[in-house]
Amino acid sequence: xxxxxxxxxxxxxxxxxxxxxxxxLGTKDISFLETWRVLWHPDGSPDxxxxxxxxVPRTILGLLVGAALGLSGALMQxxxxxxxxxxxxxxxxxxxxxxxxxxIAFVGVSGVLGYVWFxxxxxxxxxxxxxxxxxxxRTLATPxxxxxxGAAVTAVLYAFNTAVLLVDPRAFNQFRFWNxxxxxxRDYDVVTALLPFLAVGIALALxxxxxxxxxxxGEEMSRALGANVGRTRIAGAVAVTLxxxxxxxxxxxxxxxxxxxxxVARLIVGPDQRxxxxxxxxLSPILLIGSDTLGRVIGSPGEVQVGIVTxxxxxxxxxxxxxRRKLSAL
Numbered sequence: 078x079x080x081x082x083x084x085x086x087x088x089x090x091x092x093x094x095x096x097x098x099x100x101x102l103g104t105k106d107i108s109f110l111e112t113w114r115v116l117w118h119p120d121g122s123p124d125x126x127x128x129x130x131x132x133v134p135r136t137i138l139g140l141l142v143g144a145a146l147g148l149s150g151a152l153m154q155x156x157x158x159x160x161x162x163x164x165x166x167x168x169x170x171x172x173x174x175x176x177x178x179x180x181i182a183f184v185g186v187s188g189v190l191g192y193v194w195f196x197x198x199x200x201x202x203x204x205x206x207x208x209x210x211x212x213x214x215r216t217l218a219t220p221x222x223x224x225x226x227g228a229a230v231t232a233v234l235y236a237f238n239t240a241v242l243l244v245d246p247r248a249f250n251q252f253r254f255w256n257x258x259x260x261x262x263r264d265y266d267v268v269t270a271l272l273p274f275l276a277v278g279i280a281l282a283l284x285x286x287x288x289x290x291x292x293x294x295g296e297e298m299s300r301a302l303g304a305n306v307g308r309t310r311i312a313g314a315v316a317v318t319l320x321x322x323x324x325x326x327x328x329x330x331x332x333x334x335x336x337x338x339x340x341v342a343r344l345i346v347g348p349d350q351r352x353x354x355x356x357x358x359x360l361s362p363i364l365l366i367g368s369d370t371l372g373r374v375i376g377s378p379g380e381v382q383v384g385i386v387t388x389x390x391x392x393x394x395x396x397x398x399x400x401r402r403k404l405s406a407l
Contacts (some may be wrong), residue, residue: 079329079347081352082331083359084346085352085356085359088359088363089351092359092372093286093361095362095363095366096136096362096366097372099132099366099367100112100116100128100132100133102370103127103131103373104226104371104373104379104380105379107124107128108116112128115128133279134165134265135260135263135369136176136182136262136366136395137259137268138260138263138271138327138328138365139365141271141272141275142260142324142327142328142360142361142362143334143361143362143364143366144279144358144361145320145323146164146334146361146394147335147338147339147361148278148279148282148283148316148320148322148354148357149163149164149169149316149321149324149333149335150162150163150164150334150339150357151276151318151339151342151350151357152282152289152320153167153169153314153317153348155278155292155353156289156292156310156314156317158293159223159224160340161224161336162223163331163332164200164317165335165406167207167223167226167227168204168207168226168227168228169204169317169318169321170321171203171230171231171235171330172201172202172203172204172230172323173200173203173325174196174199174234174238174325174329175199176195176196176198176200176360177239177252177325177326178237178248178252179195181188181247181248181252182241182242182248184385189263189267189270190266192255192324192326193214193271193322193327197323197326199322200317200325201237201322202322204317205225205262206226206230206312208223210222210226210229211226215279215370219249239367240261240346242398255329256330257382258328258329258330258332258382258383258384258387259328259329259383260328260369263328267278267284267327271326274322274323275323275324277321278317278319278320281312281316282316282320282354282403283354283355284312286350286354287306288312288321289309289350289352290349290350292309292310292346294308294386315316321335330384331383331393332384332388332391333390333394334391335361337351337364337390337391338360338361341360342354342356342393345375365387366407368383368386368387369391372385374388
């Protein structure tokens with residue numbers, strides 16, 4: 078029987094293979110031996126420039142964005158105890174998108190490095206509004222109420238984005254490329270700017286593994302065991318905002334990674350968050366980088382944006398999750 082540690086090591090090896098494949102394959106045909114040579118010995122040739130200036134930073138960003146989306150989805154599912162929760166379904170991703178729309182249309186920001194701050198603010202506001210709506214009245218914020226609140230906030234933000242973009246053709250022209258969800262055109266400056274936020278978010282998410290296990294026992298039991306439920310939820314919300322805001326600012330809205338991958342991790346290791354989160358951290362970039370590579374191969378000489386590919390892959394998984402009763406609770 079394969080142990081959890083062995084399985085995680087196998088996943089890491091698989092991730093390394095997918096990363097190398099993402100650097101090797103693309104719209105320009107470069108042999109594997111040539112890719113391997115210029116990867117370690119750059120010589121300024123056209124192939125070397127393609128590898129080091131385009132494919133390597135793109136793959137590194139895929140690693141970071143994939144890990145961020147997967148972990149944010151796992152955190153949302155654990156915090157709300159809703160197996161169908163992810164930043165997209167609860168309005169956080171669209172909140173980040175609305176921040177980018179504001180940045181483009183009203184502030185005149187034109188680069189990814191400027192988007193990130195507005196995406197953070199948009200994601201944070203959306204998260205706070207969804208929680209306040211879900212906890213309004215005398216009852217607590219149940220998973221069902223949070224999903225309904227997320228749907229309402231998503232509808233309002235979508236209407237806002239549409240209204241702004243329809244009356245501003247310049248903003249629409251700039252936003253439409255970002256909105257498809259893509260890793261193309263991002264360089265090391267984007268990776269460097271986002272790395273601190275993603276690193277803090279990932280570290281915070283992994284540190285919440287034990288508190289999330291206690292929280293799964295219920296609020297009363299958690300408090301009886303000495304857990305600080307409020308602090309755990311606040312820390313989780315901060316981590317989701319950092320992860321989702323940075324990932325959405327860098328690559329645009331990419332769906333289904335945060336929804337599907339945590340379920341795959343739980344199918345492998347069970348509900349223990351001490352294993353679910355590390356597995357999600359490794360498996361999510363496999364899905365994202367693999368989808369990005371597939372989009373470049375099938376779309377050659379152009380490419381299919383990674384957000385479109387993950388939607389085609391994730392939609393059947395989402396439908397399967399809805400039909401499987403045993404995945405309806407965490």
